[in-house]
Amino acid sequence: MDAIFNRYRSYRSLVVLVVVVMVQVLYLAYQVKTGRDERLIRVWAVSAVTPFSGIFEAIRHNTVGFMKDYFLLLDVREQNSKLKTDNDKLRMENVFYRNQLATAEHARALTIFQAKTPSKTVAARVIGDSTVSTAKAVFIDRGSTSGIEKGMAVVTPNGIVGKVAAVYPLASQVLLVTDSTFKVGVESQRGHIHGSLNCGSGHCVVEQIQNEEDIAVGEWFYTSGEDRVFPRGFPVGTTLSVAQGNGMKDVRLNLSGAPGGVEEVLVVLEGVHQPIPTAVPPEEKMAPPLVPPPPDSKDLTGVPAGPGQTEADKMIQKYEQLGKQQDHVYGAMYSNMPNYNVKPAPKPVAPAGLTPGSPASTPPPTATAPPTQTGPVVLGAPVVHSTATGAPNHATATHPPAVRPTAPKPNLPLGSPRPTATQPVTPKPSASNPNATQPQ
Amino acid sequence: MNESSDHLLRSRRSSDGLFSRFQVAGLVVLTLIAIISKFYLPRLIPSAVWLEVPLLLTIYFGLMRPDPVPALLFGAFVGISEDSLSPANLPIGMYGITKTLVGYFAASVSQRFNVGNSLIRLVLCFFFYCFHAFFYWVMRRALLQQIVPFDTQLTLLHGAFNVAVALPLYLILDRMKLSDER
Numbered sequence: 001m002d003a004i005f006n007r008y009r010s011y012r013s014l015v016v017l018v019v020v021v022m023v024q025v026l027y028l029a030y031q032v033k034t035g036r037d038e039r040l041i042r043v044w045a046v047s048a049v050t051p052f053s054g055i056f057e058a059i060r061h062n063t064v065g066f067m068k069d070y071f072l073l074l075d076v077r078e079q080n081s082k083l084k085t086d087n088d089k090l091r092m093e094n095v096f097y098r099n100q101l102a103t104a105e106h107a108r109a110l111t112i113f114q115a116k117t118p119s120k121t122v123a124a125r126v127i128g129d130s131t132v133s134t135a136k137a138v139f140i141d142r143g144s145t146s147g148i149e150k151g152m153a154v155v156t157p158n159g160i161v162g163k164v165a166a167v168y169p170l171a172s173q174v175l176l177v178t179d180s181t182f183k184v185g186v187e188s189q190r191g192h193i194h195g196s197l198n199c200g201s202g203h204c205v206v207e208q209i210q211n212e213e214d215i216a217v218g219e220w221f222y223t224s225g226e227d228r229v230f231p232r233g234f235p236v237g238t239t240l241s242v243a244q245g246n247g248m249k250d251v252r253l254n255l256s257g258a259p260g261g262v263e264e265v266l267v268v269l270e271g272v273h274q275p276i277p278t279a280v281p282p283e284e285k286m287a288p289p290l291v292p293p294p295p296d297s298k299d300l301t302g303v304p305a306g307p308g309q310t311e312a313d314k315m316i317q318k319y320e321q322l323g324k325q326q327d328h329v330y331g332a333m334y335s336n337m338p339n340y341n342v343k344p345a346p347k348p349v350a351p352a353g354l355t356p357g358s359p360a361s362t363p364p365p366t367a368t369a370p371p372t373q374t375g376p377v378v379l380g381a382p383v384v385h386s387t388a389t390g391a392p393n394h395a396t397a398t399h400p401p402a403v404r405p406t407a408p409k410p411n412l413p414l415g416s417p418r419p420t421a422t423q424p425v426t427p428k429p430s431a432s433n434p435n436a437t438q439p440q
Numbered sequence: 441m442n443e444s445s446d447h448l449l450r451s452r453r454s455s456d457g458l459f460s461r462f463q464v465a466g467l468v469v470l471t472l473i474a475i476i477s478k479f480y481l482p483r484l485i486p487s488a489v490w491l492e493v494p495l496l497l498t499i500y501f502g503l504m505r506p507d508p509v510p511a512l513l514f515g516a517f518v519g520i521s522e523d524s525l526s527p528a529n530l531p532i533g534m535y536g537i538t539k540t541l542v543g544y545f546a547a548s549v550s551q552r553f554n555v556g557n558s559l560i561r562l563v564l565c566f567f568f569y570c571f572h573a574f575f576y577w578v579m580r581r582a583l584l585q586q587i588v589p590f591d592t593q594l595t596l597l598h599g600a601f602n603v604a605v606a607l608p609l610y611l612i613l614d615r616m617k618l619s620d621e622r
Contacts, residue, residue, distance in 0.1 A: 013508035017544045020516055021537055028533035028583060041532060045524030053480045060484065129482040130527050132535075133489045134577075134588055137527040139479075150528075166528035175527055180588045201589060261486070 043168055046139070050171045053128040054141060070337055073319060110264055113157035119231055120270040121155075122146055126263050127171070136176035136260070137162075142267060143170045153230045153268040159257025160184065160236055161265050163229045172267070176259040178204070185226035186236050186253075188215060189276055194224050197236060197253065204237065206251040215242050215251055222276050233274030466616070467514075471497060475521050490598040492569060494518045496606045498539050499568050500613055502546025503555045515543025530584070538576050542568050558610070565606045569599040 114121050122142060130137035142148050144167045154161040154174045162182065165175040177184055180200030187194050193213045195206035206221065219239045225232030237255040244250070319340065323330055326338040474493035482489040498518050502511035519539030523532040546568060555561055577590045 013512070013544070013547075016509050017512050017540070020512060020540050024516070024520075024533040024537045024540065025583075028531050028537070031531035031533070032584065041520075041524045042528070045521065049476055049479055049525060052476050056480050057483065126483070128479045129489065130479075130525065132522075132526045132530060133492075135527045135530060173528055175529065179527070181529055181586055200587070 042166060046168045046171055046173075050127065050139060050141075050168075053139070057125070057127045057141075066337070066340070070340075107264070109157045110266060114266055118272040118274065119268045121266040121268050122148070124148075124154075124172075124265050124267055126174075126265065130173070134180075136179040136182075137165060138174050138176065139171050140174055140265060140267070141171060143168045143172050145169055146267075147269055148172050148267050151229060153234075153271060154265050155230070155234055155268060156257050156262055156265055158235065159255060160223060160230055160234050161257050161259045161262055164267065174265070177255065177257070178259055183227065184230060184236065185224040186221045187224035187232070187276060188239075189220040189222060189278075190214075190216065192276065194226065195221075195251070197221070199255075204253040204255055206253055207248065209249040209251055211244050211247065211249055213249060215239055215249065217242055220277075221253060225273050231268065231271030231273050233276055467501070470613075471518055471521070475518070475525070478522070479525055490601060491605060492572070492602050493605070493609070494522055495539065495542065495569065495572055496565065496602060496609055498543050499546050499565050499606075500561075500610055502543045503550045503561060503564065506547055506551045508544045508547035508551075511543040511547035512540050513543075515539035515541070530580075534576060534579055534583075537579065538572055541575065542572055545571075558607070561610060562603050562606060566599045566603045569602050570595055573598070 110123055114123060124140040124142040124146075126138045127141045128139040130139075140154075148164055148167050150164055150167050152164045154163060160177055162174045162176040162179070164172050166173040175182055177197065178199040182199070184197040185194065186197045186206055191214055193209055193215065195209045198205055198207050209215065217239050221236040221239065223230035223232055223234040223236060235256050237253040237257075240252040240254045242249060242251050319338075322328075322338050322340060322342070328338040471494065474497050477493055478491065481491065495518075498511075498515045501514050502508075505511055516536050516539065519534075519536035520532060522535040522539075523530070526532075526535065546564065549555065549564060553560065555564065573595045574590070577588065580586045580588055
C-alpha cells in the first residue's frame with residue numbers, strides 16, 4: 001500500500017502541473033472567447049502598484065531633478081563669479097534651456113495646445129510602463145474619476161501617442177501606437193492619400209498605399225479619423241522613406257509624437273475632426289522650437305528684458321531673486337535649498353497687454369503665452385516672417401500645429417461625414433461661413 | 441536505498457528547504473518589489489524593459505526548492521501578478537502559464553543535478569530566459585493569433601543581460617538565506 005502511494009506520489013507534481021496549466025489555459029480561452037477583460041484582478045493589481053509608482057515618480061520628478069539643477073546652477077554660478085566667459089554663458093544657456101524647456105515650456109505647450117484644440121482634453125502624466133516587454137503600453141495618473149473612458153485617444157501637441165486600453169479609478173493604461181497590435185488610420189497632407197499606420201515590425205510603415213500614389217519624402221501624415229479613435233487632423237509624423245513594393249508602396253514614417261519617451265500627455269475626452277492643413281513649399285525651413293518673445297515683452301520672471309541682456313543674465317536674475325525671497329545663500333553650506341518652481345514675486349508694474357481673463361493670465365504653471373499671437377500657435381511651431389512686416393506668419397508654416405488655418409474651421413463631431421480626398425481641405429466660402437479661406 | 445528511505449530523505453530535504461530558511465513574507469516582499477520594478481524601472485532606465493526580475497526570482501525559487509509543486513505554484517502566482525499589469529489586449533494567464541512551466545522545470549532540474557554551483561545556475565538561467573521568451577511568443581501567435589516579431593539575436597542578448605543581473609541577485613538571495621540560518 002505504501003509502495004503504491006509512493007508510486008502515485010512521484011506523479012503528484014506532474015498532475016498538479018497539468019491541472020494548474022489547464023486551469024489557466026481554460027481561463028485564458030474563456031477571456032478570448034467572450035472578449036471579457038477580467039477587471040477585478042486588474043483593478044486590484046493596478047490599485048496596489050500605482051500608488052508606489054506615483055510616489056517614485058513624484059520623488060524622481062521633484063527631488064532628483066531639483067537636486068541636479070541645484071548643483072548645476074551652483075557650479076555655474078561659481079564659475080560665472082570668476083570670469084564672464086563665453087563658456088559660462090553657454091553653461092547658463094544650457095541650464096536655462098534644460099529648466100525652462102523641460103518643465104515650463106512643455107507644460108505651456110500642453111496648456112496652449114489644450115486651449116486651442118477644439119477637442120476637449122485632460123492632461124495626464126505617465127507614471128509607469130507595462131510589465132510586458134514586447135507590448136508597448138504605459139500607465140497614466142488619470143482614471144475614471146477624471147472622466148477617462150476606454151478607447152479615448154491620447155495625444156501630445158507634437159503628435160499622437162496611443163489610446164486608452166483600460167481605465168481604473170485613479171489610473172489608466174494607454175496602448176501606444178508603436179504596439180504591434182495597434183493600427184491608426186492616416187492621411188497624407190498633400191494628396192490626401194489614406195493608409196493604415198502599423199508600427200509592429202520595429203519601424204512605422206503606412207500600409208495600403210498603392211504604388212501609383214505620389215508620396216514625397218518629408219511629407220506630413222495626419223490622422224484620418226477612420227479608426228474611430230483619433231479625430232481627423234492630428235499630426236502623426238513625416239515620411240522617412242518611400243519605396244515601390246509588391247503592389248503597395250513601402251512608406252516609412254518618423255513619428256512626431258515620440259510615444260515611447262513622452263512624460264505628459266493629453267487624453268481626448270471629446271474629439272472633434274479638423275481639416276488637414278494645406279501643403280507648403282518644401283524650401284521653407286523649420287523654426288526653432290521656442291517662439292521668440294517680442295522685443296517689448298517681459299521675460300518669465302517678470303523682469304523687463306533690457307537691452308543687452310542675454311537669456312543667461314535673465315536666468316541669473318531670476319534665481320537670485322528666488323534665492324533672496326527664500327533666504328538662500330548660494331554656495332553656503334547648510335543653506336536651505338530654494339524652490340525654483342515657485343513664481344518670483346511680481347514687480348509692481350503689471351505686464352502690458354495682459355488683461356484679466358486673457359489666456360495668458362490663466363493657470364499655465366510657470367510661463368505666460370506670447371501676448372501678440374492671435375492664431376493657435378503652439379510650442380515647436382515654425383515661424384515664417386512675412387516680407388512686408390516681419391511679423392510671424394503662422395498660416396504658411398510647415399509644422400503641423402501651426403498650419404491650422406486662422407479662418408473659422410468646420411468643427412465636425414466624431415463620426416460625421418468629412419471632406420473627401422478630392423475636396424479642398426479648407427472650407428470654401430459659403431453663406432454661413434463667408435470668411436473661410438481658399439487652399440493655398 | 442529503497443523507496444521508503446528515498447521518501448524519508450526527500451521529506452527531510454523539503455523541510456530543510458526554502459520556506460524554513462527564507463521566510464514567506466520576505467519572498468512575497470521580494471516578489472512585489474520585482475513586479476513593481478518591472479512596472480516602474482523602465483521609466484528611469486529605458487533599457488531595463490528587458491530586465492525580467494520576476495522570472496529570475498521564479499528560476500531561483502525553483503532551483504533552490506527541489507519540490508516542483510511549490511515552484512510551479514510560485515511561478516503561477518508571479519506570472520498572474522504580471523499578467524494583471526499587462527496591456528488589456530493581453531488576457532490574464534499568458535505569463536502565468538509560461539512561468540508555471542519555468543518553475544516546474546527549474547525544480548525538476550534541481551532534483552536531478554547539483555545546482556549549487558553558480559555557473560550551472562547562470563547557464564540554467566540563460567536557458568530558462570530563452571525558453572520563457574520563446575514560449576511566450578509561441579503562445580501569443582498560437583492562442584491569440586497576434587503576429588509579433590521574434591528576434592533571436594536580441595533574445596540571446598537580453599538573456600545574457602539578465603544572466604549578468606542574476607549573478608549578483610542570486611548572491612544576495614543566497615546571503616539572505618545564510619543570514620537567516622545563523
